[in-house]
Amino acid sequence: MTAAAEPTPDRLPDRLSWTREELLDSGAYAAPLIAGGVRCHGGFEADGRYRSPRTTHRAPAIRAWQAGLAREGHELLDIPRAAMPPQYPNVEQAALLLAHGVRDPIVRTLTIISIVEGFGAMIRDVRVPDLAALVVEPIEGTALTHLSGGLFEAHARDESGYKDEGGHKQMWEAARDLALEKPKVPGDVLMRFMGRNAARRRPERPFPQLDETLERMLAMMAQVLVVEVFAEGTFDWGMRLLSDPKVSAAPEAAGTMVGHIRADENPHVAYLRTALSEVRARTLRTVDGRTLAGRTVVDALLHRILREITRNRPREQREDLREGLVAAMQAAAKPGALLEAFDALDSPWTPPARTGFEPESSDAAAAS
Amino acid sequence: MQPWIRLRRTATVARLAAYLYLLYKVPGWIRRLRGLPPRSEEELAPTHERAARAILAAALSMRGVIIKLCQAIATRADVFPPAFVERLKQCHDAVPPQPFAVVKAAVERELGKPLDAVFASFEERPIAAASLAQVHAARLLDGTEVAVKVQYPDIEEIVRTDLRNMERACRVYEWADPKPLELLPLLRELTQHLGYELDFRREARCADRVREIFAGDPHVRIPAIHHELSTGRVLVMERVSGIKITDKAAIERAGLDPAAVVQDLMSAYVRMILAAGFFQADPHPGNLMVTPERELILLDFGLSKELPEGYGLGLFELMFSLMTLNEAAMIRAFQELGFETKTGDPGTFLLIARRMLARSETGGFEGEFTEQMTDDLFEAIRQDPVVKVPSDFVLVGRVFSFLSGIAHTLGSRANVLAAMGAAPPQ
Numbered sequence: 001m002t003a004a005a006e007p008t009p010d011r012l013p014d015r016l017s018w019t020r021e022e023l024l025d026s027g028a029y030a031a032p033l034i035a036g037g038v039r040c041h042g043g044f045e046a047d048g049r050y051r052s053p054r055t056t057h058r059a060p061a062i063r064a065w066q067a068g069l070a071r072e073g074h075e076l077l078d079i080p081r082a083a084m085p086p087q088y089p090n091v092e093q094a095a096l097l098l099a100h101g102v103r104d105p106i107v108r109t110l111t112i113i114s115i116v117e118g119f120g121a122m123i124r125d126v127r128v129p130d131l132a133a134l135v136v137e138p139i140e141g142t143a144l145t146h147l148s149g150g151l152f153e154a155h156a157r158d159e160s161g162y163k164d165e166g167g168h169k170q171m172w173e174a175a176r177d178l179a180l181e182k183p184k185v186p187g188d189v190l191m192r193f194m195g196r197n198a199a200r201r202r203p204e205r206p207f208p209q210l211d212e213t214l215e216r217m218l219a220m221m222a223q224v225l226v227v228e229v230f231a232e233g234t235f236d237w238g239m240r241l242l243s244d245p246k247v248s249a250a251p252e253a254a255g256t257m258v259g260h261i262r263a264d265e266n267p268h269v270a271y272l273r274t275a276l277s278e279v280r281a282r283t284l285r286t287v288d289g290r291t292l293a294g295r296t297v298v299d300a301l302l303h304r305i306l307r308e309i310t311r312n313r314p315r316e317q318r319e320d321l322r323e324g325l326v327a328a329m330q331a332a333a334k335p336g337a338l339l340e341a342f343d344a345l346d347s348p349w350t351p352p353a354r355t356g357f358e359p360e361s362s363d364a365a366a367a368s
Numbered sequence: 369m370q371p372w373i374r375l376r377r378t379a380t381v382a383r384l385a386a387y388l389y390l391l392y393k394v395p396g397w398i399r400r401l402r403g404l405p406p407r408s409e410e411e412l413a414p415t416h417e418r419a420a421r422a423i424l425a426a427a428l429s430m431r432g433v434i435i436k437l438c439q440a441i442a443t444r445a446d447v448f449p450p451a452f453v454e455r456l457k458q459c460h461d462a463v464p465p466q467p468f469a470v471v472k473a474a475v476e477r478e479l480g481k482p483l484d485a486v487f488a489s490f491e492e493r494p495i496a497a498a499s500l501a502q503v504h505a506a507r508l509l510d511g512t513e514v515a516v517k518v519q520y521p522d523i524e525e526i527v528r529t530d531l532r533n534m535e536r537a538c539r540v541y542e543w544a545d546p547k548p549l550e551l552l553p554l555l556r557e558l559t560q561h562l563g564y565e566l567d568f569r570r571e572a573r574c575a576d577r578v579r580e581i582f583a584g585d586p587h588v589r590i591p592a593i594h595h596e597l598s599t600g601r602v603l604v605m606e607r608v609s610g611i612k613i614t615d616k617a618a619i620e621r622a623g624l625d626p627a628a629v630v631q632d633l634m635s636a637y638v639r640m641i642l643a644a645g646f647f648q649a650d651p652h653p654g655n656l657m658v659t660p661e662r663e664l665i666l667l668d669f670g671l672s673k674e675l676p677e678g679y680g681l682g683l684f685e686l687m688f689s690l691m692t693l694n695e696a697a698m699i700r701a702f703q704e705l706g707f708e709t710k711t712g713d714p715g716t717f718l719l720i721a722r723r724m725l726a727r728s729e730t731g732g733f734e735g736e737f738t739e740q741m742t743d744d745l746f747e748a749i750r751q752d753p754v755v756k757v758p759s760d761f762v763l764v765g766r767v768f769s770f771l772s773g774i775a776h777t778l779g780s781r782a783n784v785l786a787a788m789g790a791a792p793p794q
Contacts, residue, residue, distance in 0.1 A: 163693065170697070187678065190681060191639070
């Protein structure tokens with residue numbers, strides 16, 4: 001039950017308008033996904049393949065919008081994987097810690113991942129403005145017109161669960177509990193989580209000439225897209241670590257669970273890439289009656305986020321984590337030797353010089 | 369305390385208890401003689417109002433514990449009818465101060481020195497007066513400005529007497545009433561809280577502990593304690609000044625954004641409650657100030673509370689499940705926090721959650737425990753006696769409800785989850 005099943009589209013692939021109910025529809029499963037005793041979203045086909053939730057129509061819909069974008073002659077934007085900072089501690093370092101009984105830092109990291117995933121549900125609270133009034137070109141039949149018509153809601157439900165079904169939050173908790181045999185969660189987990197987030201202040205608006213709701217929505221989408229793309233590194237880390245029989249009590253089940261989450265995230269990356277590419281291919285109206293190229297706005301937002309995520313934040317997070325790691329290692333038999341071995345396994349990383357979304361000089365003159 | 373004073377207090381409590389008993393029972397007996405059914409909750413409303421007035425009058429004349437009890441009742445909409453909650457709210461800010469001579473004698477007795485051997489000046493008029501103590505501005509001999517919190521003389525004895533009287537009254541009430549309100553657990557909780565509040569050394573330690581939580585945070589300030597001048601009954605602390613947290617006009621005049629002040633306030637409380645599991649549990653506006661430099665000042669740590677390990681995470685899980693409408697997670701969170709149903713039916717939790725959520729504009733939890741939501745939660749619980757609410761949850765709910773009130777006064781929202789730094793941009 002590892003391979004992800006592609007949903008079979010039962011509509012024409014070039015159909016571009018979908019109802020909210022269709023985008024939220026999961027169809028019937030041969031067997032439900034039960035994780036850690038909790039009924040989770042998604043399920044299994046009769047042949048045992050896992051199928052992600054809410055993809056019966058959402059997956060073909062996204063493909064159809066992407067095809068529409070290509071027909072118009074526009075490219076699909078791509079977030080460079082090279083900009084993805086490595087996990088700290090890396091898989092080998094984490095396995096070393098677990099092998100030496102230093103569990104708290106890994107339990108804390110896995111719990112924080114589950115909390116971050118769960119907070120993804122707040123995307124349903126992002127306000128969507130009247131896009132038809134704020135975009136110069138027509139937007140019928142695009143992902144953009146479906147953001148508040150099911151795409152954000154489907155994303156939110158995937159992340160945090162809905163009604164009686166758990167989502168990625170519960171699935172990460174299940175993977176943690178399976179691999180590490182329901183470990184005690186360190187009492188400081190929320191303090192650590194908040195330490196990383198609470199001090200943030202609302203950033204300055206880079207495009208005050210735009211409708212504020214539109215700008216904030218695009219900024220949020222760009223932020224979530226980058227986080228979702230970079231989450232690939234987290235999935236890889238989680239799958240490798242939790243499926244390692246030397247440190248995991250349930251290597252197959254725990255690794256597979258992370259694999260299911262990874263499969264579920266694909267539609268998120270796909271719809272966000274599509275919708276932001278649609279904006280990039282269009283022109284936005286400013287509040288003073290002028291216009292601004294969508295490409296200028298989307299690229300500037302992505303540039304700013306990528307620069308932030310690849311420059312300062314990895315170093316800050318590393319410093320923050322290292323303090324806790326060193327403290328936790330003191331409980332090991334030979335903390336000095338363990339720290340030395342831990343540092344020897346470190347993987348150096350240099351952030352790329354360019355984000356790939358640098359503002360061009362012509363962009364500055366794009367406002368007409 | 370003079371024996372006749374003790375006797376008078378006992379007599380007052382006994383008289384009040386007898387009055388309340390007859391107020392509720394006599395009409396019931398008459399109705400039974402006439403073959404009428406018992407009064408409905410609606411028909412009982414005027415009786416509740418009369419009872420609440422009588423309790424308030426007794427509290428203001430006796431002071432001491434009964435004021436505290438009234439304050440506790442005013443926060444327990446889950447147990448008491450609305451008339452009690454509304455009427456007894458007055459006990460939060462209606463306490464007359466003690467004369468200066470009494471205060472001076474108390475300070476000198478505690479410090480073992482004349483007032484002028486410690487203080488260069490001592491304001492005779494208090495800055496604030498509460499049920500157990502009052503606060504005076506003063507200046508130390510080296511010129512340091514301080515605030516001196518002085519416990520009322522004999523208050524410990526008064527508290528002990530009052531608690532004994534109340535326990536007797538509660539036992540008689542529970543014996544006499546076939547379906548009594550559960551007053552004894554409330555009294556036990558009150559006894560514990562009073563013990564905390566009467567121990568100023570504990571308060572000093574709590575202030576230090578909260579200060580540690582915010583070490584390195586430029587946005588939160590906890591006044592320093594002058595431990596060498598503090599005792600179990602006198603607390604000498606750094607005198608701080610700022611704008612009252614609910615004074616929106618003054619906040620704006622200082623060039624501060626009220627929404628940012630709310631965000632700082634919420635971040636501080638979320639950090640204490642959810643992350644640290646230790647918090648100042650009395651966030652009424654008199655205990656909160658903000659400086660023009662956007663520094664939040666927290667005062668009065670008498671009622672600081674330590675939550676059981678893991679409780680903060682449990683609260684977070686409950687709020688999170690409410691926000692994400694995940695009903696299975698809601699049930700798990702209610703159970704992990706210590707809620708209980710007599711029948712074991714988890715559906716009750718969902719009914720309560722749905723009732724709370726129905727209060728919000730969108731039908732979902734948007735990170736804020738409003739006063740209406742908290743009231744509705746407690747009202748739902750009061751109407752359905754199968755649910756037991758953990759007292760820690762009541763205290764936390766009260767705190768978030770107070771914070772919501774402050775946020776609304778400042779034209780903002782007290783979003784708990786946004787204060788964790790994870791809210792979407794609006």
